Amino acid sequence: MIVAIDGPAASGKGTLGKRIAEHFGFAHLDTGLLYRAVARDVLARGAALENEMVAIDCARSLDPASLADPVLRQAGIGEAASIVARIEEVRTALLQFQREFALRKPGAVLDGRDIGTVVCPDADVKIFVTAQPEVRARRRHLERRAAGDDISYREVLNLIRQRDARDAGRASAPMRPASDAVLLDTTNLDIETAFDAAVGLIKRKIGQ
Numbered sequence: 001m002i003v004a005i006d007g008p009a010a011s012g013k014g015t016l017g018k019r020i021a022e023h024f025g026f027a028h029l030d031t032g033l034l035y036r037a038v039a040r041d042v043l044a045r046g047a048a049l050e051n052e053m054v055a056i057d058c059a060r061s062l063d064p065a066s067l068a069d070p071v072l073r074q075a076g077i078g079e080a081a082s083i084v085a086r087i088e089e090v091r092t093a094l095l096q097f098q099r100e101f102a103l104r105k106p107g108a109v110l111d112g113r114d115i116g117t118v119v120c121p122d123a124d125v126k127i128f129v130t131a132q133p134e135v136r137a138r139r140r141h142l143e144r145r146a147a148g149d150d151i152s153y154r155e156v157l158n159l160i161r162q163r164d165a166r167d168a169g170r171a172s173a174p175m176r177p178a179s180d181a182v183l184l185d186t187t188n189l190d191i192e193t194a195f196d197a198a199v200g201l202i203k204r205k206i207g208q
């Protein structure tokens with residue numbers, strides 16, 4: 001059983017993925033961590049994020065054990081990740097790890113931008129989680145304030161808009177819903193309601 005969850009930053013896909021995996025006893029992979037880790041490794045080598053040769057090398061030599069590094073959860077690294085994520089060879093280098101993960105039994109939940117379209121086009125359930133940029137910015141702003149960051153709401157909204165444009169506008173595996181994905185708009189949905197909707201979809205698929 002493969003559950004693919006895609007969507008833009010702060011749409012709620014990560015929380016949803018984690019809860020679905022816990023509920024069904026499936027493995028969970030936040031694929032954003034892979035791109036975040038590549039960005040971290042590029043910066044650690046003292047290179048620019050736009051340095052394609054270094055980024056490709058970092059993706060090819062990525063150590064999956066380093067995905068637990070708490071640095072990857074820091075706010076700025078999400079933006080850095082979206083810069084290296086534009087590079088086609090970086091994406092190719094990360095494919096095998098994701099596809100092997102997807103085969104875990106009894107099931108796997110992968111969340112990202114291109115899971116339903118590129119990584120697992122044959123996933124059993126595909127969900128594309130969206131929400132209006134202003135609502136996502138409000139969520140991300142609250143998270144960042146809670147973490148002690150005094151960034152303004154306007155600035156967070158600008159970052160979200162920039163990232164949406166970069167992720168949806170790139171040539172390689174752009175963020176978009178697969179043609180057979182179910183759209184889940186969380187603009188006016190709390191996490192419980194979104195979770196119930198997703199569980200319902202999966203249960204129908206399993207035939208429960």
Ligand code: CDP
Nearest residue numbers: 009010031032035078081082085112113114
């Ligand atoms: O948590 P948040 O939504 O802010 O970001 P993330 O899911 O950790 O992803 C960080 C960046 O990695 C995204 O903006 C994408 O550019 C890239 N990414 C991707 O290209 N493909 C994926 N499957 C997952 C993330």
